[in-house]
Amino acid sequence: MRNLIILLFIGFAISLSSCRQDFVFEPSTGDLTFSKDTIYLDTVFTNIGSSTYTLKVYNRSNKDIKIPLIKLGKDDSKYRMTVDGMTGENNRVFRDVEMLAKDSMYIFVEVTADVADSNPTDFLYTDQIQFDTGSNFQKVELVTLIQDAYFIYPNRTQNPDESYTYEEISLGLDGDGNPINIRASILDENDPVNGNELIWNNSKPYVVYGYAVVPDGKSLQVQPGARIHFHADSGLIVGTGASLKINGELSNTEALENEVIFEGDRLEPLYSDVPGQWGTIWLTQGSTGNEINYATIKNATVGLLIDSNDGNFMTIKNTQIYDSSNLGIYAKTAKIKGENIVINTAGVATLACTLGGNYEFKHCTFNNNWSSSKQVAVLLNNYYKDENNAAVPYDLVQADFINCIIYGSNTYELTFDPASTNLFNYTFTKCLMKFGNSTNTIYASILSNPEIIRNESPKFLNIIKNKLNIGDDSAARGIGIDANVPNDILGMPRTSPYDLGAYNWITFPEEN
Known part of the structure; x- marks a missing residue:
């Protein structure tokens, strides 16, 4: 009986399908x-x-x-x-x-x-x-x-098999002794298409494929209002004896019409805050006389890689670095004087001073709200590990932070990583810092320093939108000293009592 019922259902289904007509469009x-x-x-x-x-x-x-x-x-x-x-x-x-x-x-x-x-x-x-x-x-x-744009890209030669060989430069050898080559274009003062590639102006944007290289003994002058866009895996390299002069100026509107802006080459709003769209601006060992003023660097892997500059201090002023997938500033045995620097959000650290060096930062804001438990705002280090995992020490001659904000989403936004055999000198004067209690003795000077305000909120305007202005109820308001930086990053005069960070306090607008 049961089998008969099943056969009846099957027969009924077949009869329905046989009556079905194709769709009529x-x-x-x-x-x-x-x-x-x-x-x-x-x-x-x-x-x-x-x-x-x-x-x-x-x-x-x-x-x-x-x-x-x-x-x-x-x-x-x-x-x-x-x-x-x-x-x-x-x-x-x-x-x-x-x-x-x-x-x-x-x-x-x-x-x-x-x-x-x-x-x-x-x-x-x-x-x-x-x-x-x-x-x-x-x-x-x-x-x-x-x-329209100026396009800078490596030359290429077509091979017999119709593939291409691209212009490259060598970065030395890897750990196995193999050459490290990258696609690159040597900037030319007499390029037949772009003209003088060692002066970047604001007549139209620059789009860079591969790495643009400032050759030895030359200087790249970047004029106010210039816009530079890097394709994926691209960037700028300043060679030995070469220099980078970013000559931005104070802007009057939120369009930052006089600042120099470095970012990726995707202009759609979807990409406006996506980290890691391009490589880095690399000031190599032996580059000299580098100066950066009124620059915005967005969405790089490493915003600035500063590698053992030639012994003279380089200056970085009125500069913003946002949404780096790895590091905002990665300094290696560098010498930097920074004023009115704002760095927000990086995968590892917004500022990493490694392999020692000599640093002075005044009225700077370092904040890191990257979504991880290991990111920090500031990292100080004075060694590296060689191929045998042995520490190779370098002197951290000095790292001075004056009227700075070091903050973020984790309990500890400052990391010390010292090798005890070499100098590891630092000072924090009138700084606001996110830093919990610690039993580690290397942090004793932080925990006992009356010049540091710990774990009070700077109450930034809008971290997600990279607006790190402080308001009238900020803990960073009115507790600094005169650090001889007369204007804030927006060009507003500083008056006593001095605010911490790159911005003077403002009354926030209702919509921010």
Whole structure:
């Protein structure tokens, strides 16, 4: 009996399926709806591909429909699209696209265009996604701003097998004795396309592929308002005997029109605070006379790598370094005088003074809210481990912090890592610091120092948005000394009683 019932159910299911008819798709009647009527693809550099943008198309009718044609308006359009995963004819034309009743589909759009393709008055490149170009015509507008730039990239030579050999420089040998080579371009005073590549101005942005190298004995002058964008795994190297002069100036608006800005080459807002988009600015051993003023360095792996500069102090003033995936400033046996520096969020440390060196920081703000239990704001170290795991010591001649804020999300935002055989000198004068109780004797001077305010909040304006201003109820307000830094990072005069960090206190706006 049980088997008979099962056979009856099977027979009934077969009879239903035999009566089923295929879907009947009727021509579209122009009643499609869209998630947006215009797609704004954010600013891209000339001939660099954009991110992918999404349009959702809806068939809200009760009928299965067939769209006779979906296409880009221009036959030679620089846009590309896929429709529900289909590539169509050259990613531009799609015929007889079927949609079920009450269904939707995705269209993904990208663009790669030259500034010459854009409107010469506003540099906008436009097109349309067109649906059913007959009597039921519908459209969605496409708009992109194309920005011209100076492009700096390694030369390449085509090989017989059609592969390419790229211009490289050597960084020495790895631990196994193998050469370390990276793609790089030596900056040229008489480049046939860019002109003098040792002066970076604000006439249009610079886009760097690989590493741009300042050659021995030369100086790279970066003028106010310059914008430098690095591709992935790219950066700037200042060689032996070479120098970097970043000559930014105080800006009058939040656009930072006079500052020099270094960041990645993805201009979409989605990438505005993504760490690790490019490599580093590397001031190599033997580079000389480096000066940085009014610079913003964003989204690098290491913001500044300062490697045994030539014995003279380099200066870093009025400089902001944000969202580094590894370190904000990585100093190795360096000599630095810093004023009005703000560093926020790094995977390891915002400031790492390693292999000894000599440092003086006045009115600086070091904050680290990276989401880990090991990140710190400041790390001091005076040795490294060789291949045999033996400590090779270097003197930390001095590390002076005056009127500084050292803060973050962990209990301890300062780490000492000394080798006892060499100098490990430091002072903290009128500093606010995030630092819990510790039984480690190397921190006894921190715990007993009356010049340090521990575990009181600076109450920053908005850490996520890299706004480390302090307010009228900040614990950093009015407790500093005169450190001979007359203006804060915004150019506002400092008056007694002096505030800690790079900013004078302000009354916060209601929306921050």
